[in-house]
Amino acid sequence: MTTTTDVRSTGEVPGDWRMVKRLWPFLLASTVSLLPFTVFGMYLVPIAAAADGSVAEIGGLRGLGGLAALVVGIAVAPLIDRLARELVAAGGLALLGLSAALGAIGNVFALAVFCLLIGASTSILGPSIGAAAADRFNSPAAAGRAATLVSATTSMMAMLAAPVLVVPGLVWGWRGNLIAAAVISLALSAAFFWRGWGRKAPLRASNERMSYLATYRALGRIPGALPLLGVAMLRTAAFMGYLAYLAAFYDEKFDLAPGWFALVWSLSGASFFLGNLFAGRYLASERPWLSSEKTLLLGLLVALFAVSAFYFTPNLPLTLLLTSLMGAAHATVAACVTTLLVRRSGDLRGSALSVNAAGMSTGTFVGAAAGGAGLGLGGYPGLALVFGLVTLGGVVLALRVRPLADS
Numbered sequence: 001m002t003t004t005t006d007v008r009s010t011g012e013v014p015g016d017w018r019m020v021k022r023l024w025p026f027l028l029a030s031t032v033s034l035l036p037f038t039v040f041g042m043y044l045v046p047i048a049a050a051a052d053g054s055v056a057e058i059g060g061l062r063g064l065g066g067l068a069a070l071v072v073g074i075a076v077a078p079l080i081d082r083l084a085r086e087l088v089a090a091g092g093l094a095l096l097g098l099s100a101a102l103g104a105i106g107n108v109f110a111l112a113v114f115c116l117l118i119g120a121s122t123s124i125l126g127p128s129i130g131a132a133a134a135d136r137f138n139s140p141a142a143a144g145r146a147a148t149l150v151s152a153t154t155s156m157m158a159m160l161a162a163p164v165l166v167v168p169g170l171v172w173g174w175r176g177n178l179i180a181a182a183v184i185s186l187a188l189s190a191a192f193f194w195r196g197w198g199r200k201a202p203l204r205a206s207n208e209r210m211s212y213l214a215t216y217r218a219l220g221r222i223p224g225a226l227p228l229l230g231v232a233m234l235r236t237a238a239f240m241g242y243l244a245y246l247a248a249f250y251d252e253k254f255d256l257a258p259g260w261f262a263l264v265w266s267l268s269g270a271s272f273f274l275g276n277l278f279a280g281r282y283l284a285s286e287r288p289w290l291s292s293e294k295t296l297l298l299g300l301l302v303a304l305f306a307v308s309a310f311y312f313t314p315n316l317p318l319t320l321l322l323t324s325l326m327g328a329a330h331a332t333v334a335a336c337v338t339t340l341l342v343r344r345s346g347d348l349r350g351s352a353l354s355v356n357a358a359g360m361s362t363g364t365f366v367g368a369a370a371g372g373a374g375l376g377l378g379g380y381p382g383l384a385l386v387f388g389l390v391t392l393g394g395v396v397l398a399l400r401v402r403p404l405a406d407s
Contacts, residue, residue, distance in 0.1 A: 019149055022136060025195070026129040029089060029188055030150050031157040033125050035181040036100040037065070037118055039165060043174035050106040061112050065119030066365045073123035073358025078215035080124075080350035085132035086196025088350070090189045092125030097185030104178040123361065126154070127353035134342045134349055141284045144339035147353075148280025151338055155331065156273045215351055222344050223404055224293075225352060227397040231296070232337045233359035233366075234394040235303070238387045239330040241367025242307060243268070245375060245383060246323075253380075254316050264323060271324040275331030283339045292340050297398045299332035304391045311380040333394070340401065 020027065040047065040062070048058040080088055099117030102110045130150045134143040169177050219225055250256040250264055279299075283292050290298075306326040313319040337356065345352040367390070374386030 019146060023133045023146060023149065025188075025191070026089075026133045026150055027153045029093060029125065029129050029192070030154045032093070032181070032184055032188060033096060033122055034154065034157050035165070035184070036096065036103060036114070036178060037062075039100075039169075039174055039177045039181065040103065040114070040118075042165060043169070043177075046174060047106065047111070051108045051111055053108055058108070058111060061115045063365065064112060064115040065122075066361050068116045068119030069123040069361035070119075070358050072120040073127075073354050073361060076124060077127075077219075077351045077354035077358070080128055080131070080354050081215075081348055084196040085128050085135060085350065086192045088128040088196075089125055089132065090192035090196060092121045092128060093185045093189035093192060095121035096125065097182045097189060100178045100182035100185060104175045104182070106175065119361070123354070123357055126357050127350055130338070130353050131342075131350035140343040143349075144342045145280055145284035147338050147342045147349075148276065148283070148335045151334065152273060152276040152280060155269070155276050215348070219345075219348060219352055219355065222341075222348070222352065224340065224344060224401040227400040228337050228340055229352075229356055229359050230397045231300070231333065231394045231401075232356050233363040234390050234397070235300070235330060235333050235337075236360040236363030237367030237370065238303070238307065238390040238394070239326070239367070240364040241371035241390070242310075242326065242383075242387055244368040245371055249311070249380060249383075250319075254319070264320065267320060268323050268327045271327030272331040275328035276335050279332040279335035280339065283335060291403055292336055292343075293398075293401050293403050296333060296336035296340070296401060297395065299329050299336060300391060300395045300398050303329035303333065304388060304395060307387045307391055308384060311384040344404075 044055055044059055048055045051058055095117050099114050099121060102117070103114035130147045133146040133150045137143045137146055165177055168180065172180075246264070246268070247261050250261050256264065279295070283295065303326060306322050306329055310319065310322045310326065313322060338353070341352045341356060342349050367387075370386050370390065371383055374382035376382070378385065
């Protein structure tokens, strides 16, 4: 297998605006991918009432999405590079549209299938559009920047989706929002299918018959891939676990009402978006004084400091500062992992990103479970210990990600 090495490109990396103009279909797909689950989270109370279930029971169905994302992500990873990226994205968008339409039915069975299909669709859609964006550029630096631009757009939509959905929700309610998401997803699916029909698969002819297991063996031979995937899973576990108990912490320590906590959530989301955006831009420049590998390690060390101090802060301003620092540090690490995987994976970047997405889905639920154990056994100091140890594990793995000999 031939892979693209992580070398500094002598070619020019296009500016963000030029990239946006070239990549806008993929950026649009990345924003749409979050709409159905955002509707589910925003309107959980009326959805639970419509399904004749409790908020805890219906909300717990989201775990099915994480399970589906893990299983489907691992199962389809070797297949993503065997079809045109646009065709894979079209399939993910079609599943997304179907899930949103089923969710609008509103009974427990339909909502369970909704959550399963959401997890499956995002595990297909995210890696395919990230890899497709990277494929639009020849230089490793530009390819990595394109992939991080897609992830930055996704994180921005995670912050903006709820406010954007409020106004139409006032007109047609949560069912109308889901139906609108279904229509948009299916229309985009048709457009991607038309765009991808006739395009060749990314794998070269010599690799087209690579077996399923051989693809995973090839992924294991990509320099630094295994520790990078481990870093991604542990980073996600630490950050998503921290977010799972963030509202409870602010409520208990500062008696922050839900309305005011929404501003805290926006601060965290904005910090993550800006950190991802600017880290991706910086990594594309590849300034010699700080390589991608060193930036990865630095981001993890900052995250380790932030989570170690966060639960012991004496006042609200310092806590808010650490909330922002946490988001920016984790966004930097996420951008580094994406950039390094895209640069080093060559024709298998779709498969690598798919396994990475599956690992992050695992990390999301492992983080929440580990945080719950830490909180139960040791209160908020227990959370600090658990998430600190998880982040420290990421630091240890990052030390194994060496610059390539020709970088």
